[in-house]
Amino acid sequence: MAQQPTPAQTPPPIPTVKMKAKAGFHGQPVEMDINPAVGDLKPWDLDTQFDVMKGRYPRLEGPLKVTGRAKYTYDIKLPGMLWGRMVGSAMPHAEIVKIDTSKAEALPGVKAVWTTESRTVRFAGQDVAAVAATTPEIAEDAARLIEITYNEKPFITDLEKAMEAGAPPVYSLEQVPGNPAIPRNGNILGPQTGRGLKRGDVAAGLAEAEVSIEGTYRVSVHTHSPLETHGVIAQWDGDELTIYASTQGVFTVKEGVSEALKIPRTKVRVICEHMGGGFGSKLAPSATGSQFAVVACILAQKAQAPVKLMLDRRQEHLCTGNAPSALITVNIGAKKDGTFTAIHHRSYGSAGIAPGAGTAAPLGNLYQNTANILGEDHSVFTNAGPAAPLRAPGHPQGAFALESAVDELAEKLHMDPLELRKKNDPSPVRQMQYDIGAKAIGWDRRNKKAGGYAPGAEGGSGGSGVAPPRSGKVRGIGMANGEWNVIARGSGVGCEVRIHRDGSVECFSGAQDIGSGFRTAMAGVAAEELGLQPKDITMHVGDTRWPEGPGSGGSNTTNSVAPVVRLAAHDAKQKLFAAAAPALGARPEDLEARGGKIFAAAKPGKSLTFKQAAAKISGEQVVATAERKKQYELFRQEIAGTQFCEVEVDVETGEVKIIKMVSVNDCGIPVNSLLTESQVIGSMIQGASWALFENRILDRNYGTMVNPNLESYKILMPTDMFEAVSILTPVANLGNNTSTAGIGEPPSVPPLAAIANAVFNATGARVRSLPISPDRMLAALAEARRRA
Amino acid sequence: MAESDKPASRFSRRSFIKSAGAGAAVAGVSAEAQEKKPETLGPDASTITLKVNGVARQVSVEPRVTLLRALRNELEITGAKEVCDRGGCGACTVLMDGRTVNACMLMAWDAVGHEITTVESFGTPEKLSPIQAAFLECDGYQCGFCTPGMIVSCTALLKANPKPTLDETKAALAGNLCRCGTYGRIFESVDKAAKTMASAKPAARPAKKGE
Numbered sequence: 001m002a003q004q005p006t007p008a009q010t011p012p013p014i015p016t017v018k019m020k021a022k023a024g025f026h027g028q029p030v031e032m033d034i035n036p037a038v039g040d041l042k043p044w045d046l047d048t049q050f051d052v053m054k055g056r057y058p059r060l061e062g063p064l065k066v067t068g069r070a071k072y073t074y075d076i077k078l079p080g081m082l083w084g085r086m087v088g089s090a091m092p093h094a095e096i097v098k099i100d101t102s103k104a105e106a107l108p109g110v111k112a113v114w115t116t117e118s119r120t121v122r123f124a125g126q127d128v129a130a131v132a133a134t135t136p137e138i139a140e141d142a143a144r145l146i147e148i149t150y151n152e153k154p155f156i157t158d159l160e161k162a163m164e165a166g167a168p169p170v171y172s173l174e175q176v177p178g179n180p181a182i183p184r185n186g187n188i189l190g191p192q193t194g195r196g197l198k199r200g201d202v203a204a205g206l207a208e209a210e211v212s213i214e215g216t217y218r219v220s221v222h223t224h225s226p227l228e229t230h231g232v233i234a235q236w237d238g239d240e241l242t243i244y245a246s247t248q249g250v251f252t253v254k255e256g257v258s259e260a261l262k263i264p265r266t267k268v269r270v271i272c273e274h275m276g277g278g279f280g281s282k283l284a285p286s287a288t289g290s291q292f293a294v295v296a297c298i299l300a301q302k303a304q305a306p307v308k309l310m311l312d313r314r315q316e317h318l319c320t321g322n323a324p325s326a327l328i329t330v331n332i333g334a335k336k337d338g339t340f341t342a343i344h345h346r347s348y349g350s351a352g353i354a355p356g357a358g359t360a361a362p363l364g365n366l367y368q369n370t371a372n373i374l375g376e377d378h379s380v381f382t383n384a385g386p387a388a389p390l391r392a393p394g395h396p397q398g399a400f401a402l403e404s405a406v407d408e409l410a411e412k413l414h415m416d417p418l419e420l421r422k423k424n425d426p427s428p429v430r431q432m433q434y435d436i437g438a439k440a441i442g443w444d445r446r447n448k449k450a451g452g453y454a455p456g457a458e459g460g461s462g463g464s465g466v467a468p469p470r471s472g473k474v475r476g477i478g479m480a481n482g483e484w485n486v487i488a489r490g491s492g493v494g495c496e497v498r499i500h501r502d503g504s505v506e507c508f509s510g511a512q513d514i515g516s517g518f519r520t521a522m523a524g525v526a527a528e529e530l531g532l533q534p535k536d537i538t539m540h541v542g543d544t545r546w547p548e549g550p551g552s553g554g555s556n557t558t559n560s561v562a563p564v565v566r567l568a569a570h571d572a573k574q575k576l577f578a579a580a581a582p583a584l585g586a587r588p589e590d591l592e593a594r595g596g597k598i599f600a601a602a603k604p605g606k607s608l609t610f611k612q613a614a615a616k617i618s619g620e621q622v623v624a625t626a627e628r629k630k631q632y633e634l635f636r637q638e639i640a641g642t643q644f645c646e647v648e649v650d651v652e653t654g655e656v657k658i659i660k661m662v663s664v665n666d667c668g669i670p671v672n673s674l675l676t677e678s679q680v681i682g683s684m685i686q687g688a689s690w691a692l693f694e695n696r697i698l699d700r701n702y703g704t705m706v707n708p709n710l711e712s713y714k715i716l717m718p719t720d721m722f723e724a725v726s727i728l729t730p731v732a733n734l735g736n737n738t739s740t741a742g743i744g745e746p747p748s749v750p751p752l753a754a755i756a757n758a759v760f761n762a763t764g765a766r767v768r769s770l771p772i773s774p775d776r777m778l779a780a781l782a783e784a785r786r787r788a
Numbered sequence: 789m790a791e792s793d794k795p796a797s798r799f800s801r802r803s804f805i806k807s808a809g810a811g812a813a814v815a816g817v818s819a820e821a822q823e824k825k826p827e828t829l830g831p832d833a834s835t836i837t838l839k840v841n842g843v844a845r846q847v848s849v850e851p852r853v854t855l856l857r858a859l860r861n862e863l864e865i866t867g868a869k870e871v872c873d874r875g876g877c878g879a880c881t882v883l884m885d886g887r888t889v890n891a892c893m894l895m896a897w898d899a900v901g902h903e904i905t906t907v908e909s910f911g912t913p914e915k916l917s918p919i920q921a922a923f924l925e926c927d928g929y930q931c932g933f934c935t936p937g938m939i940v941s942c943t944a945l946l947k948a949n950p951k952p953t954l955d956e957t958k959a960a961l962a963g964n965l966c967r968c969g970t971y972g973r974i975f976e977s978v979d980k981a982a983k984t985m986a987s988a989k990p991a992a993r994p995a996k997k998g999e
Contacts, residue, residue, distance in 0.1 A: 066939055724972045
């Protein structure tokens with residue numbers, strides 16, 4: 001999420017210049033007026049001819065990653081380093097009576113112990129104590145020796161039970177977190193209607209409908225499960241603190257730790273060179289459900305030695321965040337021709353002990369022509385670890401309900417669901433994407449009536465529309481839409497570019513590469529501007545010593561940082577031109593940098609190589625820094641996307657197998673299509689994993705997670721893999737001088753519904769609860785047969 | 789690096805079981821192990837020799853220390869990762885006598901006398917192996933945390949089966965999890981590397997100048 005500072009008063013207006021640029025996509029260009037800040041650049045637009053960014057180039061850190069030499073936080077070992085270990089509450093709801101650490105402290109090898117000051121625990125796994133010892137095994141022993149006496153309290157872990165009157169309260173009324181203006185009733189916080197989620201009169205709109213449907217949908221809790229768990233290494237040198245962190249925000253860690261320890265920002269440095277996945281869970285200074293980073297710093301201070309504190313897999317599931325559950329009812333009303341008259345989205349979900357389980361946001365972005373809409377979100381507290389943003393927080397759940405309901409409405413209207421969407425969708429980008437995706441999946445093979453075709457058959461013949469078959473495998477095709485907003489930091493982002501006398505180039509951005517390919521993308525932007533290749537740029541990222549960058553969340557990193565990388569590279573280039581101009585007999589303002597050469601456009605025959613030009617620098621280097629001043633005017637605020645899916649269902653075992661998925665996405669102007677496609681493909685795979693497998697199960701009797709591992713909390717495996725196709729539809733959005741957009745979120749939104757809709761098309765059985773496990777599939781098939 | 793001919797002490801399952809107090813597991817002890825007069829080893833650390841990537845290395849570890857932790861924490865060979873710590877994800881995959889094993893499921897003492905090969909031995913950043921080069925070209929990774937385990941499994945696959953079908957590749961990688969969602973591009977990488985290696989085979993003939 002963008003962390004925009006909220007100034008106490010309106011800052012003075014930023015001086016701007018007026019210019020025109022060509023926005024949109026090829027075939028439908030739009031000339032737009034934009035107002036960049038003075039000193040910033042005209043955005044790359046539909047007319048721009050790219051040298052580097054039209055290509056596909058490998059990750060700069062690739063050679064280190066494939067040879068096992070990339071050093072992640074988890075791989076760092078410092079001299080004299082101790083091993084830290086957190087101890088979490090065994091109880092889901094209790095008052096802590098006593099924490100006895102004497103046995104742990106007496107264990108040889110134990111160097112420091114920490115205990116919490118908080119007396120209340122509200123979920124199993126909440127921080128209680130921690131130790132640091134000379135080996136990880138001794139730290140594990142010591143953790144087991146800490147004796148905690150609890151005064152147990154009633155608890156509730158199930159969403160729907162927590163909503164009942166008389167359910168054990170997670171918070172007393174005065175302790176309930178969240179905005180006090182939101183209504184509260186027992187464990188329920190809400191209804192809450194977000195911006196853009198109320199339009200017209202939804203009751204009147206439903207009343208004027210000729211056809212309407214109501215559907216109720218459920219989504220289980222998913223955990224982020226990054227392969228590298230959360231963790232840090234804290235190292236003190238006098239009063240200076242260095243933290244190696246597996247984080248999506250080095251500056252967030254710096255801010256959080258310096259505030260918690262009450263030490264100046266100047267004394268704290270945070271480094272994250274390589275990061276083993278986060279997906280939103282690593283945006284907090286420590287984690288949403290733990291203070292482990294601060295604890296590690298305290299242990300290191302006590303022990304006078306560096307402390308490495310990585311959570312284990314179980315802790316990772318319990319206290320580092322999750323995607324909230326959802327129980328959503330959607331009503332859609334429509335005219336007989338399919339025009340929507342109203343959409344009502346009512347959502348309950350649990351983010352554990354935290355608020356923020358809303359899912360209605362997709363309603364505000366999709367189908368904006370619908371006259372009457374209302375989104376009502378409720379957060380229900382349960383005694384479980386707090387949620388954290390997970391790839392488009394709330395949107396996959398919300399889109400699952402909304403896009404399943406649209407599919408159900410199409411069925412009732414006897415309309416093709418693709419045609420129904422085209423009719424109600426105001427997005428010109430998605431209107432362009434629909435046919436591309438339909439062609440790629442072979443939409444014409446789809447069963448005209450639900451009920452599948454056999455594997456190997458061409459399809460298209462259409463199902464029977466009657467009862468699902470009792471044996472064999474059937475296939476079907478479905479689709480769903482997704483959306484996200486362009487989120488970018490308009491300020492608080494910087495970059496420095498240095499061109500050295502030997503022609504080498506360094507680029508510094510403090511923001512971290514979380515596996516998205518950020519460092520490679522930024523090298524691509526700098527190389528495009530400097531007329532070099534990405535590998536010619538030495539990138540320095542993931543360090544609070546470098547210019548500030550945002551936390552990597554909300555698909556904001558690329559489009560926040562790329563514009564300052566380009567601007568700094570551009571400004572450094574002007575200094576290089578000034579140094580090289582006399583040798584070329586040209587004025588600096590007439591020079592260009594392209595293909596590794598510096599030349600005047602009028603005299604391309606006379607040129608210097610980049611290296612020869614750099615040798616003219618009078619000192620050792622030229623340096624340029626840039627800061628973001630403002631976001632430009634956007635072509636469209638939404639990032640549009642649509643997905644198509646073909647599945648095969650074994651109607652005897654209930655097993656669902658995905659055959660193929662196609663994702664068509666707006667991605668701004670892609671910096672590197674190879675890596676952008678990878679992120680889209682990854683989103684489809686993660687979405688498929690949520691749809692078919694993932695389910696955090698809490699024991700109703702003990703309140704603890706019964707599958708806190710990676711074999712019974714199953715994520716999609718290589719053997720479950722399907723054909724995943726990413727089709728990028730570049731859009732010059734003009735939101736910044738590079739017209740880039742992020743892609744981590746948008747393709748994560750539609751997979752759940754696309755898969756469920758394909759399952760319906762294959763079988764005629766609607767599964768409204770995720771994951772679509774074999775038992776749910778069989779129950780839905782039985783229900784469909786009963787109805788037939 | 790000191791080459792030691794014999795480990796300073798030898799681990800026997802019996803002494804380990806005794807020290808660990810896991811009497812119920814005694815049924816699994818072989819007759820051979822029972823005949824030998826056991827030294828009493830553990831629970832404290834003892835020095836053992838591990839042969840890793842062709843080099844004999846001494847480490848001092850407790851009997852409960854896994855091969856993975858010995859590699860990472862003692863020898864600072866950190867390519868293999870601990871992700872699930874129970875053999876469920878393959879991020880710790882290494883070769884033992886040429887076969888893939890989960891290093892988190894093996895005690896370091898059980899690896900004594902075996903050849904351990906880790907991802908670090910397959911190529912260098914300057915000179916990548918065919919599968920490593922294919923990962924770069926096909927973008928067979930994102931965060932890269934599963935990558936060392938994937939590279940080991942892919943390397944073992946291609947050695948055993950130079951021309952795997954897609955289903956064979958899936959089966960060979962079934963024990964390796966990726967969270968970023970890179971499987972498809974890993975399959976492409978295997979295919980690419982198999983083709984590279986097949987076309988490189990005729991180069992067993994004397995290399996032409998400039999090759």
